[in-house]
Structure formats: C-alpha cells, structure tokens
Amino acid sequence: MIDDPLATNDEQLRADIDALAERYGSGARASEIAAARGEFDERRGRVFDDDELFTLHMSLFLEWYCLERSLSGSGRTPVLDRLASGADLDAESHARHLRLACSQRGLFEVTRSDAERETVVVHDLVRGAMFRLEGVVGVEAGEVFEGRVMPDAGRVILGPVVLFHPREARERIAALVTAAPPAQRESLEIVDRIAEMRLRYGRFRNIAVHHIYA
Incomplete structure (x- = not known):
C-alpha cells in the first residue's frame, strides 16, 4: 500500500492541474479558491499541517477544484473553461486537458x-x-x-x-x-x-x- 500521491502514468497531468489551480485560484479568483477550500474541508474534514495526509489532502483539493467544482459566473469547471478558452493550447496539451475533463x-x-x-x-x-x-x-x-x-x-x-x-x-x-x-x-x-x-x-x-x- 502506498500512502503518498501515486504517480502512475503521466507527471505532466499533475503539472496541468497545478497550472489550472494557479490560473483559476489567484488574482480575482483568490477568494473563490479560498471559499472552495472551506467547502472541501466541510465535505471531507479539516486537515492541519501536522496531519500525515496534509499534502495528499491538498493535492486532492486542487484536483477537485479544477476538475469537479463549477466556477461562479461561467458555471464551468476550471478544466472545461480552459478548454473553451484555450486557443493557446497545443494539440498535446489540449488532449491532456480533455483527458482530465473526462475523468471520473x-x-x-x-x-x-x-x-x-x-x-x-x-x-x-x-x-x-x-x-x-x-x-x-x-x-x-x-x-x-x-x-x-x-x-x-x-x-x-x-x-x-x-x-x-x-x-x-x-x-x-x-x-x-x-x-x-x-x-x-x-x-x-x-x-x-x-x-x-x-x-x-x-x-x-x-x-x-x-x-x-x-
């Protein structure tokens, strides 16, 4: 059994999620991601810095925020919003984002x-x-x-x-x-x-x- 985040196929997917979190969780979206963190902790329990699952909990939060939670205003998840507005994504990046959007x-x-x-x-x-x-x-x-x-x-x-x-x-x-x-x-x-x-x-x-x- 592995208790840490399990890197299985593509580390780039993790980088894509981090990039989505940065794009949709900073600046004007800073208050939204803060509110989302409260929602996530309400659903799954609050973690503290000394909890063994702190890092993993935060990784799961960012994944949930980017792939499942709809943004206020657009009503789309960050990954779907990125696909809709992502004319700058190359074919490989677009395919990875589509993969994330179709995940379950x-x-x-x-x-x-x-x-x-x-x-x-x-x-x-x-x-x-x-x-x-x-x-x-x-x-x-x-x-x-x-x-x-x-x-x-x-x-x-x-x-x-x-x-x-x-x-x-x-x-x-x-x-x-x-x-x-x-x-x-x-x-x-x-x-x-x-x-x-x-x-x-x-x-x-x-x-x-x-x-x-x-």
Whole structure:
C-alpha cells in the first residue's frame, strides 16, 4: 500500500492541474479558491499541517477544484473553461486537458494485479463498473483506494493522486457504500465521508479500524 500521491502514468497531468489551480485560484479568483477550500474541508474534514495526509489532502483539493467544482459566473469547471478558452493550447496539451475533463472519481477495490504487465483490474464500489488500468505499479489485490480513472488513447489509466484506505477496512467500506442512499453515491458524498474516516484513522492509530470506519 502506498500512502503518498501515486504517480502512475503521466507527471505532466499533475503539472496541468497545478497550472489550472494557479490560473483559476489567484488574482480575482483568490477568494473563490479560498471559499472552495472551506467547502472541501466541510465535505471531507479539516486537515492541519501536522496531519500525515496534509499534502495528499491538498493535492486532492486542487484536483477537485479544477476538475469537479463549477466556477461562479461561467458555471464551468476550471478544466472545461480552459478548454473553451484555450486557443493557446497545443494539440498535446489540449488532449491532456480533455483527458482530465473526462475523468471520473471513484472508490475502487483492486480485484486483480499483474505486476509484470503493470496493470490492475478494479471494481468501482460506488457505480459498480469494472476497469482494467494500465501503468499502475505497487498495488495489490484487496487494496481499496479513492482515485480518478480517465481515458487515454483506447486504454484507461489512473490519475496522479490516489488516497489508499487501510486494507482491513475493506469490508466496512463496502458495507458503508452499499448502505448509502442513491443520492450520496451519485454526488460522491459517501466517498468524501469515507475519506474523512481515513483522516481520523491517521490521527488515531490506537483505535480499531472498525470503530473508525463506522
């Protein structure tokens, strides 16, 4: 299991997200990204500088802000706004931004792993879909993680930021997702609730997993 952001296929994707955050989170947009940070922390729990997940939480926030949250005024997400106004994007950059715009966040269980081929098969616990992801290393069957899948030239890849949950919480996580109302699954509220449990798990390792993931 890897607790840090997992660089899987394309570090440039991470750089693209950082560039989007800078473009749509500074200057006139500074107050908007600050408000968005409050919304994100409300959904997933507030982190502090000394939390083990602080850096990862911030990476997940920037990804969410750029790819999921609609901007005030335009009603588009930053990545869609960039595509709409991005006459300066070259073909390669445009393709990467389109890949990000088409990405799908989810909560996944690894059902099969092939280290030699650097592929894994994952089950989306929220939507029920199965994906074969290429270019993924260091992940074993039975792992559960929050991440983002996206198309890439006829294959499916994993995005650059991944949050792993403790393996021993797998059954509890599956039960929580199954019990969640459809609206919580559709909005990914249940994914965010479970992410808050992961944050508490990092703070209170002396408490049994089944008491935290409850």
